[in-house]
Amino acid sequence: MDEEAIINVFTKLGGKITKGWYTVSERPDKPPFAKEFEYSFGNFWGKVHLRNEGDLYVYIITKDVFNWKDRVKDLKLRGEIVDAAGGLMWIKEENEKNLEEDLKYLQSYLSSVKTSSSH
Numbered sequence: 001m002d003e004e005a006i007i008n009v010f011t012k013l014g015g016k017i018t019k020g021w022y023t024v025s026e027r028p029d030k031p032p033f034a035k036e037f038e039y040s041f042g043n044f045w046g047k048v049h050l051r052n053e054g055d056l057y058v059y060i061i062t063k064d065v066f067n068w069k070d071r072v073k074d075l076k077l078r079g080e081i082v083d084a085a086g087g088l089m090w091i092k093e094e095n096e097k098n099l100e101e102d103l104k105y106l107q108s109y110l111s112s113v114k115t116s117s118s119h
Contacts, residue, residue, distance in 0.1 A: 043110040060089040
């Protein structure tokens with residue numbers, strides 16, 4: 001997936017890029033195996049992890065969900081949930097279209113969770 005296209009999905013949906021693309025390595029003495037950028041929406045934030053071979057992972061952090069693991073079965077995401085614990089979740093995305101649909105869904109889902117928990 002194209003780096004610029006990925007960022008465009010986030011900005012088009014109202015996300016803010018809080019730290020642009022930077023390289024990441026498994027250890028300081030190893031060559032980079034991926035690039036990441038950090039983002040923020042109103043009710044969730046995190047980072048996007050793009051592996052050198054093209055795999056894309058989105059890290060979701062929120063205070064509105066106490067434990068994602070309890071909600072995984074209810075989520076209607078196109079991407080694959082790789083890990084979910086506490087208010088943290090990793091989703092593997094296959095393409096920009098699915099990424100956009102999942103971000104829209106999570107915005108709506110988290111807004112409804114916040115609204116229902118405030119009543």
